[in-house]
Amino acid sequence: xxxxxxxxxxxxxxxxxxxxxxxxxxxxxxxxxxxxxxxxxxxxxxxxxxxxxxxxxxxxxxxxxxxxxxxxxxxxxxxxxxxxxxxxxxxxxxxxxxxxxxxxxxxxxxxxxxxxxxxxxxxxxxxxxxxxxxxxxxxxxxxxxxxxxxxxxxxxxxxxxxxxxxxxxxxxxxxxxxxxxxxxxxxxxxxxxxxxxxxxxxxxxxxxxxxxxxxxxxxxxxxxxxxxxxxxxxxxxxxxxxxxxxxxxxxxxxxxxxxxxxxxxxxxxxxxxxxxxxxxxxxxxxxxxxxxxxxxxxxxxxxxxxxxxxxxxxxxxxxxxxxxxxxxxxxxxxxxxxxxxxxxxxxxxxxxxxx
Amino acid sequence: xxxxxxxxxxxxxxxxxxxxxxxxxxxxxxxxxxxxxxxxxxxxxxxxxxxxxxxxxxxxxxxxxxxxxxxxxxxxxxxxxxxxxxxxxxxxxxxxxxxxxxxxxxxxxxxxxxxxxxxxxxxxxxxxxxxxxxxxxxxxxxxxxxxxxxxxxxxxxxxxxxxxxxxxxxxxxxxxxxxxxxxxxxxxxxxxxxxxxxxxxxxxxxxxxxxxxxxxxxxxxxxxxxxxxxxxxxxxxxxxxxxxxxxxxxxxxxxxxxxxxxxxxxxxxxxxxxxxxxxxxxxxxxxxxxxxxxxxxxxxxxxxxxxxxxxxxxxxxxxxxxxxxxxxxxxxxxxxxxxxxxxxxxxxxxxxxxxxxxxxxxxxxxxxxxxxxxxxxxxxxxxxxxxxxxxxxxxxxxxxxxxxxx
Numbered sequence: 151x152x153x154x155x156x157x158x159x160x161x162x163x164x165x166x167x168x169x170x171x172x173x174x175x176x177x178x179x180x181x182x183x184x185x186x187x188x189x190x191x192x193x194x195x196x197x198x199x200x201x202x203x204x205x206x207x208x209x210x211x212x213x214x215x216x217x218x219x220x221x222x223x224x225x226x227x228x229x230x231x232x233x234x235x236x237x238x239x240x241x242x243x244x245x246x247x248x249x250x251x252x253x254x255x256x257x258x259x260x261x262x263x264x265x266x267x268x269x270x271x272x273x274x275x276x277x278x279x280x281x282x283x284x285x286x287x288x289x290x291x292x293x294x295x296x297x298x299x300x301x302x303x304x305x306x307x308x309x310x311x312x313x314x315x316x317x318x319x320x321x322x323x324x325x326x327x328x329x330x331x332x333x334x335x336x337x338x339x340x341x342x343x344x345x346x347x348x349x350x351x352x353x354x355x356x357x358x359x360x361x362x363x364x365x366x367x368x369x370x371x372x373x374x375x376x377x378x379x380x381x382x383x384x385x386x387x388x389x390x391x392x393x394x395x396x397x398x399x400x401x402x403x404x405x406x407x408x409x410x411x412x413x414x415x416x417x418x419x420x421x422x423x424x425x426x427x428x429x430x431x432x433x434x435x436x437x438x439x440x441x442x443x444x445x446x447x448x449x450x451x452x453x454x455x456x457x458x459x460x461x462x463x464x465x466x467x468x469x470x471x472x473x474x475x476x477x478x479x480x481x482x483x484x485x486x487x488x489x490x491x492x493x494x495x496x497x498x499x500x501x502x503x504x505x
Numbered sequence: 506x507x508x509x510x511x512x513x514x515x516x517x518x519x520x521x522x523x524x525x526x527x528x529x530x531x532x533x534x535x536x537x538x539x540x541x542x543x544x545x546x547x548x549x550x551x552x553x554x555x556x557x558x559x560x561x562x563x564x565x566x567x568x569x570x571x572x573x574x575x576x577x578x579x580x581x582x583x584x585x586x587x588x589x590x591x592x593x594x595x596x597x598x599x600x601x602x603x604x605x606x607x608x609x610x611x612x613x614x615x616x617x618x619x620x621x622x623x624x625x626x627x628x629x630x631x632x633x634x635x636x637x638x639x640x641x642x643x644x645x646x647x648x649x650x651x652x653x654x655x656x657x658x659x660x661x662x663x664x665x666x667x668x669x670x671x672x673x674x675x676x677x678x679x680x681x682x683x684x685x686x687x688x689x690x691x692x693x694x695x696x697x698x699x700x701x702x703x704x705x706x707x708x709x710x711x712x713x714x715x716x717x718x719x720x721x722x723x724x725x726x727x728x729x730x731x732x733x734x735x736x737x738x739x740x741x742x743x744x745x746x747x748x749x750x751x752x753x754x755x756x757x758x759x760x761x762x763x764x765x766x767x768x769x770x771x772x773x774x775x776x777x778x779x780x781x782x783x784x785x786x787x788x789x790x791x792x793x794x795x796x797x798x799x800x801x802x803x804x805x806x807x808x809x810x811x812x813x814x815x816x817x818x819x820x821x822x823x824x825x826x827x828x829x830x831x832x833x834x835x836x837x838x839x840x841x842x843x844x845x846x847x848x849x850x851x852x853x854x855x856x857x858x859x860x861x862x863x864x865x866x867x868x869x870x871x872x873x874x875x876x877x878x879x880x881x882x883x884x885x886x887x888x889x890x891x892x893x894x895x896x897x898x899x900x901x902x903x904x905x906x907x908x909x910x911x
Binding site: 190215216217218219232234235236238355356386388389390391392393394396397436437439442443444445446449450451 | 612615616617624749750790791792793795798799802803806824827829844846847848850851853854855857858862
């Protein structure tokens with residue numbers, strides 16, 4: 151009975167009149183220019199180079215002036231305000247998120263804004279603690295690694311090591327406290343049985359592949375207008391193995407291409423979706439003696455603060471490159487201008503080149 | 506608690522040499538800002554277990570600071586004095602736990618957007634100090650050697666790409682007895698210039714026979730300690746409320762005895778300076794506990810930074826393979842597998858970092874560096890007498906290349 155009601159509720163959300171959609175992908179746990187768009191790094195991102203660049207607007211300098219920890223930096227991207235909370239605490243952003251502005255201003259149902267993030271640490275990203283927004287106005291959050299852990303509960307094996315978050319330390323899995331997506335909702339919302347989910351997971355090589363799988367399922371079954379996907383495989387770099395960091399970049403490059411193909415092939419998304427791809431920040435420079443190169447993002451040097459952004463979709467200029475510096479906090483005001491909401495508390499400014 | 510309130514009795518918990526140097530310079534420390542003093546104490550609290558180069562650098566730094574007038578000190582520390590600290594930081598017991606204070610200070614700097622100001626203050630201070638107390642030049646030109654690609658039969662991608670512009674690429678190396686030649690060369694340097702902790706051999710796998718005059722650290726010999734450490738880390742991670750910061754604090758407090766490395770446990774005659782160094786590699790390095798390539802690179806970085814080695818031979822070894830998710834979900838019995846090609850890529854980057862770290866030390870313009878693809882005919886040499894960006898296909902063994910390079 152409940153399942154039937156929920157089904158019809160989600161189906162209604164998906165059946166809202168066709169509107170512009172936006173998908174945001176954070177390019178997996180911090181990547182440096184020299185391993186991505188700099189000349190020597192382009193071999194690692196063949197899909198971004200060949201498929202996206204000719205049809206996208208590309209910004210070569212996106213500066214993050216905030217805390218370079220993945221959760222707090224992603225929260226800053228999502229609020230348009232440099233959040234200052236402890237990166238490792240399971241807390242909500244203090245400023246309203248893009249999801250709350252979107253839903254409140256445009257009166258959208260909760261089914262229309264979703265976050266897919268592999269890392270347990272991101273479970274509070276969908277909704278702020280701001281008293282004018284917050285409770286009930288945010289995005290639904292799916293943590294695929296958490297789902298997989300739940301789906302395989304009772305079977306302890308060394309795969310759990312892989313399922314742990316690897317940001318800042320390869321061993322840490324923070325406690326969950328929040329309204330994360332429950333296992334039983336797999337079937338109700340994503341139309342996936344636990345067995346199907348487990349079986350498919352066994353064909354995938356990384357948590358980010360699992361995230362893309364879930365995101366696709368979500369796009370087909372719910373078709374949210376605002377979808378935020380946080381990739382994280384690249385952050386294996388913290389373990390110091392350069393080859394694994396490069397593997398992560400190449401995989402994320404491929405997954406971005408797969409996502410773009412999905413956007414173009416799904417009727418709910420084709421022709422009306424703008425895709426943003428950007429790392430949350432860079433990583434430390436080889437030249438800074440205080441760091442250890444690609445391994446971390448602790449020095450706060452220019453390279454670790456400066457990254458890029460690629461935007462593609464209807465109305466976006468194709469094959470254009472802008473070298474002027476934009477700010478990480480400009481993302482939310484830009485989304486506001488595109489989708490028609492007012493992020494009144496965001497610090498950044500709309501990026502005119504995209505409007 | 507502010508530095509001006511420091512008293513000798515507050516340092517009774519410090520080891521004897523550390524207590525002595527701190528109390529000798531207490532009047533100077535009392536005049537310095539709180540945003541700076543704990544960072545200095547973090548170095549001094551372990552003074553008894555520091556390498557000679559580190560001890561000398563600290564002594565010179567303190568002597569120089571103590572020679573400055575009050576006005577000069579104000580000028581030197583102007584940037585640090587402007588850093589705003591929280592009451593919680595001021596109340597923290599930074600005398601007893603300076604490392605933990607520095608961790609909290611770091612979080613405070615990030616969250617209050619003062620990190621850039623702190624970086625500038627630190628860089629300005631380092632520049633002033635370098636100019637006032639020029640770093641000790643090495644007694645002989647430094648030599649760094651990296652051996653990469655152990656166990657790789659075939660690799661068709663270009664190697665040493667980041668280093669090629671700085672030296673000569675050799676494609677006609679005769680690989681026979683290569684490791685022996687390199688070990689003999691570093692042993693000869695150690696014999697001719699027998700300074701303590703000046704000549705190092707770091708192995709990412711099992712160490713080969715080597716001269717006793719070399720300071721040797723190997724991944725294999727630390728296997729029991731790594732197992733104990735990983736077990737302890739796992740236990741701590743499983744505890745409710747444990748997070749990365751708490752884990753890092755716990756790791757920072759570990760001593761050789763905690764990992765079964767002390768003399769009483771092992772029965773081996775070893776030195777505490779080296780034991781502490783080894784513990785720090787496993788507890789302060791990220792990934793050093795699980796990947797041998799990360800261990801070798803980090804150990805080399807720390808040997809250069811801390812001991813300022815004159816000779817450093819680093820042999821990278823294959824690291825364990827990172828299993829993809831589908832394999833981990835297949836519930837197959839766990840068995841150790843190596844990623845040979847991935848390890849070569851790691852080590853190629855690691856060799857570049859070794860060279861960069863060597864070039865940060867005094868005497869860089871006279872330093873030499875050699876990297877060799879183990880068992881193969883490719884090597885690259887950098888040195889004052891080596892023409893940059895050149896290639897040689899002539900047959901040569903590593904002994905000859907070293908003779909041309911050093």
